Structure formats: structure tokens, C-alpha cells
Amino acid sequence: MIPPFETFYDAHRDEVYRFLGRRLGRDRAEDVFQETFLRALRAYPTLEHGEHLRAWVFTIASRLVVDELRRTRPQGELPELAAEDGLPAFEDLAPLTADLPPKERAAVVLRYGYDLAYDEIGAALGSTEQAARQAASAGVRRLRKEQR
Amino acid sequence: MTVSPSLDERFRAAAAAAALLDVAFDVVDDTPIGPLLVGVTEHGVCRISFDADPERHLEVLARRFGPRVLRSRKPVDRVRHELDEYFAGRRRRFDLDVDTRFVSPYNKLVLEELARVEYGTTTTYGALAAKTGNPRAARAVGTVMNRNPIPIVLPCHRVVGASGSLTGYAGGLDRKERLLRLEGVLF
Numbered sequence: 402m403i404p405p406f407e408t409f410y411d412a413h414r415d416e417v418y419r420f421l422g423r424r425l426g427r428d429r430a431e432d433v434f435q436e437t438f439l440r441a442l443r444a445y446p447t448l449e450h451g452e453h454l455r456a457w458v459f460t461i462a463s464r465l466v467v468d469e470l471r472r473t474r475p476q477g478e479l480p481e482l483a484a485e486d487g488l489p490a491f492e493d494l495a496p497l498t499a500d501l502p503p504k505e506r507a508a509v510v511l512r513y514g515y516d517l518a519y520d521e522i523g524a525a526l527g528s529t530e531q532a533a534r535q536a537a538s539a540g541v542r543r544l545r546k547e548q549r
Numbered sequence: 550m551t552v553s554p555s556l557d558e559r560f561r562a563a564a565a566a567a568a569l570l571d572v573a574f575d576v577v578d579d580t581p582i583g584p585l586l587v588g589v590t591e592h593g594v595c596r597i598s599f600d601a602d603p604e605r606h607l608e609v610l611a612r613r614f615g616p617r618v619l620r621s622r623k624p625v626d627r628v629r630h631e632l633d634e635y636f637a638g639r640r641r642r643f644d645l646d647v648d649t650r651f652v653s654p655y656n657k658l659v660l661e662e663l664a665r666v667e668y669g670t671t672t673t674y675g676a677l678a679a680k681t682g683n684p685r686a687a688r689a690v691g692t693v694m695n696r697n698p699i700p701i702v703l704p705c706h707r708v709v710g711a712s713g714s715l716t717g718y719a720g721g722l723d724r725k726e727r728l729l730r731l732e733g734v735l736f
Contacts, residue, residue, distance in 0.1 A: 405607035405608060405610065406570075407607055407618055407619050414552045415550075418552045431556050434560070438564070446615060446617065
């Protein structure tokens with residue numbers, strides 16, 4: 402059962418806004434905040450269950466942050482490999498991580514797909530920095546094992 | 550750092566403007582019978598409740614109409630305006646569509662008859678039952694009134710007992726009395 406959107410929005414708006422503020426500064430965070438929740442609203446009826454909504458909305462927000470940074474990067478400046486272009490997009494990571502347990506999958510995607518810090522991933526998953534670190538490394542170990 | 554009220558309002562307005570909501574709701578404060586929760590869909594008013602605490606409605610609204618239930622002021626403005634006029638004695642009928650799509654066929658039939666009961670008049674449970682084809686269904690009609698999802702606009706306060714006693718009202722008898730007094734039925 403998917404919770405009413407009001408409940409979902411009420412539970413996550415402040416932390417999503419804080420996350421956007423840290424990444425983009427207050428002014429740009431406001432636009433991206435609105436776009437994040439409008440996208441969530443558009444996709445909401447297609448959700449199959451109400452689990453991991455926090456990780457889901459952080460994934461939407463993270464993608465928009467990447468778009469926003471890419472869009473507004475000053476012309477002529479060298480691309481920063483680490484934070485943006487060098488990372489596999491969610492689309493690339495999604496099929497690779499499809500068999501992981503949900504929490505490990507979210508941690509791996511948010512860490513390696515979106516370069517979120519572990520404290521942010523912890524916030525997204527409703528746990529701690531420590532737990533996020535463990536989930537991501539457990540996910541990576543599991544992926545390595547599967548590849549052998 | 551938390552979402553400012555103005556950003557919050559902007560998002561809620563944008564969500565409604567983009568037609569992304571299954572139900573938009575708001576609380577209409579300052580009516581003579583207390584705050585009212587009002588819900589609207591693209592088809593019309595779907596809920597008016599004397600219990601104005603949204604928490605107690607979100608789940609039911611989501612089950613009936615879809616999960617995108619969000620508080621948003623603008624879509625409710627028209628209902629708010631007509632209610633204001635009604636309570637000020639300046640409106641005798643509502644020009645609002647109602648959304649009763651989840652109401653069962655029998656209940657819908659009764660509510661349609663109810664909608665014809667005019668401002669400032671009353672009818673009885675039995676008379677309303679007779680109009681829907683079964684004069685002995687007064688009790689069933691009472692149940693439909695009790696479950697009326699859109700009171701005031703669908704005027705179940707105008708239905709009284711055969712003896713003229715007010716009988717009952719989901720919002721409490723004092724509210725019923727108040728509404729009938731407003732309409733000049735009671736003095």
C-alpha cells in the first residue's frame with residue numbers, strides 16, 4: 402500500500418530540501434525542490450509498493466542535482482570527472498544491482514551512481530552513516546562474488 | 550534548514566496546476582459550525598467533513614480516489630467561496646459538481662433525491678424513501694444520510710423525523726439545528 406502523497410511529502414520534504422541546499426545552495430535548491438516532488442508526484446501512481454520511498458525520492462533529487470550542475474557549469478571550464486561525468490548513471494547501475502537486497506542496492510546506487518556521502522545515504526535510507534557504509538560495502542562484496 | 554511556507558505553498562499550487570492530484574484538500578476555517586475539511590477531485594467536491602483533522606481522512610481518500618492526495622488551497626477556493634456565501638445567508642443553492650463515484654448505486658439514488666430538497670425546507674426520511682421507490686426504507690435512508698460524504702452541499706440536514714424532530718446528524722444535532730436556523734426553518 403502506497404501512503405497518501407501528503408504523508409510521503411510531509412515525511413521527506415525537509416531532508417530533501419536540506420540535501421539540495423547543501424549541493425546547490427539555497428536559491429537553486431528551491432527550483433530543484435519543486436521539480437523533485439513534481440516528478441515524484443508524476444511517478445507516484447506507478448509505484449508498486451510503499452517501501453524505500455525515502456531512497457526513491459533521494460534518487461530523483463540526486464539525478465536533478467547532477468542535471469542542474471551539468472547545466473550550469475560555466476563554459477570553458479574543464480569537466481570534473483569525479484563528481485559528474487566519470488560516474489555511471491543510474492541506468493547503468495540499475496541492471497547490475499537488480500539482484501541485491503533493496504537496502505544494499507540503494508546504498509550502492511546512491512554512493513557510486515550519485516556520489517552521495519555516507520551520511521546523506523544514511524539519511525536517505527532512514528538509518529545511520531555507519532549502516533549506509535556497511536550496506537554499500539556489503540553490496541559491492543556481493544556483486545564481486547556474483548561476478549566470479 | 551526547513552522548507553519555507555512560501556516554497557511549500559508554491560509546490561502545492563504547482564502540483565494542482567499541473568493536474569497531478571487525485572484529491573486536493575484544505576481546511577475551511579471560521580464557519581459558524583466549526584472548521585470543515587473539504588476535498589475536491591477533477592470531477593467535483595468529493596468530501597466535506599466536520600472532522601477537520603486531515604490525518605483522519607488521508608488514508609480513506611487515497612483508497613477511494615488514488616494516492617495523490619495533497620493539501621492545496623487553490624482547487625478548494627471555489628467551494629470555500631460558496632460555503633462562505635451560504636453561511637453569510639447570501640447563497641441558497643450550490644453551483645458545484647459533486648464526485649460520488651465510489652458511492653453505491655442505491656446510496657447515489659438517495660443522494661440525488663436529497664440534492665433536490667430546497668433551501669429553507671425540510672423533508673422526512675420516509676418521504677425521501679418514497680421518492681426513491683420504497684416508502685418503507687426510511688431506516689435505510691437514515692443510514693445513507695449518516696454516511697453522506699458531502700454534507701451541507703448535499704443537504705442531509707434538511708431531512709427530519711416524521712414527527713418533526715431533528716432525529717440525528719453525523720455532525721451532531723447542534724450543527725443540524727444551526728444550519729436549519731440559518732435557513733430560516735427553525736427560529
